[in-house]
Amino acid sequence: xxxxxxxxxxxxxxxxxxxxxxxxxxxxxxxxxxxxxxxxxxxxxxxxxxxxxxxxxxxxxxxxxxxxxxxxxxxxxxxxxxxxxxxxxxxxxxxxxxxxxxxxxxxxxxxxxxxxxxxxxxxxxxxxxxxxxxxxxxxxxxxxxxxxxxxxxxxxxxxxxxxxxxxxxxxxxxxxxxxxxxxxxxxxxxxxxxxxxxxxxxxxxxxxxxxxxxxxxxxxxxxxx
Amino acid sequence: xxxxxxxxxxxxxxxxxxxxxxxxxxxxxxxxxxxxxxxxxxxxxxxxxxxxxxxxxxxxxxxxxxxxxxxxxxxxxxxxxxxxxxxxxxxxxxxxxxxxxxxxxxxxxxxxxxxxxxxxxxxxxxxxxxxxxxxxxxxxxxxxxxxxxxxxxxxxxxxxxxxxxxxxxxxxxxxxxxxxxxxxxxxxxxxxxxxxxxxxxxxxxxxxxxxxxxxxxxxxxxxxxxxxxxxxxxxxxxxxxxxxxxxxxx
Numbered sequence: 104x105x106x107x108x109x110x111x112x113x114x115x116x117x118x119x120x121x122x123x124x125x126x127x128x129x130x131x132x133x134x135x136x137x138x139x140x141x142x143x144x145x146x147x148x149x150x151x152x153x154x155x156x157x158x159x160x161x162x163x164x165x166x167x168x169x170x171x172x173x174x175x176x177x178x179x180x181x182x183x184x185x186x187x188x189x190x191x192x193x194x195x196x197x198x199x200x201x202x203x204x205x206x207x208x209x210x211x212x213x214x215x216x217x218x219x220x221x222x223x224x225x226x227x228x229x230x231x232x233x234x235x236x237x238x239x240x241x242x243x244x245x246x247x248x249x250x251x252x253x254x255x256x257x258x259x260x261x262x263x264x265x266x267x268x269x270x271x272x273x274x275x276x277x278x279x280x281x282x283x284x285x286x287x288x289x290x291x292x293x294x295x296x297x298x299x300x301x302x303x304x305x306x307x308x309x310x311x312x313x314x315x316x317x318x319x320x321x322x323x324x325x326x327x328x
Numbered sequence: 329x330x331x332x333x334x335x336x337x338x339x340x341x342x343x344x345x346x347x348x349x350x351x352x353x354x355x356x357x358x359x360x361x362x363x364x365x366x367x368x369x370x371x372x373x374x375x376x377x378x379x380x381x382x383x384x385x386x387x388x389x390x391x392x393x394x395x396x397x398x399x400x401x402x403x404x405x406x407x408x409x410x411x412x413x414x415x416x417x418x419x420x421x422x423x424x425x426x427x428x429x430x431x432x433x434x435x436x437x438x439x440x441x442x443x444x445x446x447x448x449x450x451x452x453x454x455x456x457x458x459x460x461x462x463x464x465x466x467x468x469x470x471x472x473x474x475x476x477x478x479x480x481x482x483x484x485x486x487x488x489x490x491x492x493x494x495x496x497x498x499x500x501x502x503x504x505x506x507x508x509x510x511x512x513x514x515x516x517x518x519x520x521x522x523x524x525x526x527x528x529x530x531x532x533x534x535x536x537x538x539x540x541x542x543x544x545x546x547x548x549x550x551x552x553x554x555x556x557x558x559x560x561x562x563x564x565x566x567x568x569x570x571x572x573x574x575x576x577x578x
Contacts, residue, residue, distance in 0.1 A: 232337030233344060235456050235469045243505075243578045245455075245469050251341045251476040252350045252467075253573070255437040258379035260403075280481055286571035287481075288381060292400040292515045294564035299483070310564065319403055321379050323351070325341070325479050325573075 104133035111219045112141040118148050119201060121208030123218040130191075131226045136182040140174070140195050140219040152215075155200040166191040166225065184225035192222035251325045253286065260319040261307070269308035274322055278303050288321040333458060344458050344467045351381060351435040353472040353577055358387050359430040362417050367398060367426055372412035372434070380436045382414040383474060383577065384510035387429035391504065391540040395419070396548065398426040398535060399510035416510050419535070424552055433507060433577045435474045439464035472577050477506070478545075479573040486565045489516055489534060489549045495574050497543035506545060508536050509573040516549060519563035520556045529556035536572070545574055 107130070113122035128136055140160055144153055153176060160174045166186040174180045176197055184191040201215035209215035232248035246252075259272050278285055280300040287305070289298045295311040296318055309316040334345040344350070354376065362368045372380065386395040399416040414434075417426035439460070455469030467473075477498075482490030497503045517532040530553040537546045 233335040233456075237455060237469055237472075237578075240578055243576060245473050245475075245578050246343060246467075247475065248337045248343075249477075250337065250343055250575075251479065252343050253381075253435075253474060253476050253575075254342075255349050255351065255379060260378065280569050280571075283479075283481070285481075286479060286573060287569055288509065288511055288571060289568060290401040290403065290511050292512045292566060294515060294518055294566050296566065296568075298568040300569045305569070317404060319378070321381060323381075325476060 104135075105131070107134065107136045109136050109138045109221050110141065111138070111221065112143055113217050113219075115143040115145050115148060117217075118142060118144055118152060119203055119207060119215060121216055121218070123220070125220040125222070127223050128221055129223040129226070130184055132187055134184075136221060137179060138182055138193070138221060139177055139179045140197065140217075141177045142197055142199070142217040152201055153199050156198075158198050160195040160197045160219075163194040163196075164192070167193055169193060182221060187225060188227040189225060190222065191225050192220065194222075195219045254324045256285075256322045256324050258319070258321050260317070262315050262317050263307055263309045264315040265309060265311040265313050267309070269306045271304050271306045272320070273304050275303050278305075278322065280305075284325055286323045286325055288323070290319050291317070349438045349460075349464070349466045351474050352438050352468065353474065354380065354434045354436045354440075356431070356433045356472075356577070359384075359414075359416050359432055361429040362427050364425045364427060367400075367415045367417045369413040369415040370432060370434075372414060374410065374412075376412075376434065377436055377440050380434050381474075382416075382432055382434055382510050383507035383575070384416050384430045384432045385505075385507045386418050386538055387431045389418075389428075389504070389538065389540060390420070391501070393421045394540065395428065395538045396426070396535040396550065397430075397508065397510060397538075398514040398533065399430075399512070400514050401511040414511065419550075424550055430510075431507075432510065433472075433474070438466055438468060438471075474507070474575050475578055476573055476575040478575075479571060481569065481571050483569050484516070484534075484565070485567055486517060486563065489532070489547075490570065490572075491534075491547050491549050493539075493544050493546040494572065495545035500543065503538055503540065503543055503545060505576055506538070506574045507577050508545065509571070510536075512570060515566040517563065517565045520559050520561050522556075524558060527556040527559055527561075529553055529559075534566075547572065 111124045167184045198216045202213045235246040237245045297308045335343040396419040416430045418428035419426045458467040478495040516534040522528045532551045
């Protein structure tokens with residue numbers, strides 16, 4: 104994990120114009136940037152233009168965060184990308200008092216602005232896992248690193264008679280159909296068969312008016328935590 | 329863990345471990361196209377274990393349109409003989425009639441495979457076998473695997489059909505290779521309504537749609553209706569929790 108330093112500056116000679124500066128910094132996963140944005144100024148400009156309002160820089164952030172969030176000219180802050188595999192950008196606009204009578208590309212005739220931009224790519228993490236190939240297929244592996252393996256857990260079956268009380272089956276093992284790690288296959292596909300799960304159990308019921316209803320439930324895992 | 333290996337992928341999902349068994353392909357085939365009145369089936373051989381799963385995809389699809397899967401599984405015993413059928417056909421485009429052929433695969437627990445098929449090869453093949461502590465297989469590269477790419481879970485009720493897009497292809501044409509768990513599509517809700525002298529019915533089905541033009545998989549609700557005769561008023565819903573799952577057979 105590398106901490107890059109990016110000190111972006113616009114010359115004092117551009118202070119009456121809408122200056123801008125851009126840097127590109129590509130990052131690997133875990134990298135951050137220690138940054139500062141500086142609209143340079145002579146001592147007189149500092150007093151008469153920048154210090155009058157002493158505004159915070161206004162940021163527009165894409166796929167990144169900054170800390171601290173309140174930053175003034177020449178202040179130091181950290182940029183941390185948030186989305187692996189996605190481009191990030193950190194754009195800061197400093198608006199300051201500038202009574203020139205003309206906007207020169209700034210927001211008004213008595214204010215000017217400087218725009219600082221740091222952007223780049225944020226790399227994907229190293230691929231982990233196991234890849235297994237078979238000579239019968241040279242295009243798709245038999246097992247790949249992004250796969251979820253479906254893993255058998257248990258199979259239950261039975262018959263429930265019309266009018267009978269619901270049957271609750273204990274699955275155990277932390278069975279929780281709502282957490283994404285478990286799967287359930289209910290057969291047959293029938294109006295009169297209901298299978299509802301709760302933590303560690305499922306309950307089979309029937310709304311059949313007569314006869315009986317055979318049922319089968321396959322429980323499998325999609326992640327063996 | 330005291331024995332074997334455990335492999336986690338970049339998302340933190342376990343690909344292989346020493347205590348649970350993956351599902352691998354036992355057999356594959358094609359369920360033939362049908363007529364408007366029948367949904368065809370593959371008969372499950374009696375030698376197959378109880379906990380098989382059936383996955384399916386359109387057979388030679390026209391990729392400029394959509395295909396909707398109707399699939400169900402029946403397991404019943406008559407006069408001491410057990411029958412198991414996996415019914416499946418596809419509708420095409422906006423039609424309600426499932427007549428198109430299906431490529432299917434029957435998958436089973438890895439431990440159900442005969443180990444001698446793996447260990448007795450001449451010449452020895454290459455690949456990876458993972459065994460559990462009792463000597464049974466939990467993974468082998470000798471058999472095609474059902475590689476899960478996406479799964480979701482819905483609690484189906486009268487007011488929640490679970491309809492929606494839930495898998496987007498990862499590359500152009502991706503869903504042409506996608507199989508889906510095919511054991512519970514078709515039934516959703518049936519209700520009768522209206523006055524006794526003009527009783528109507530409405531029958532809704534949950535269908536899994538391969539949307540080839542948009543390269544995505546979607547659960548949709550298809551509804552038909554008509555005269556119900558002099559039946560009583562009722563509503564029936566195939567309720568309960570359901571897992572939907574898609575993946576590759578490689």
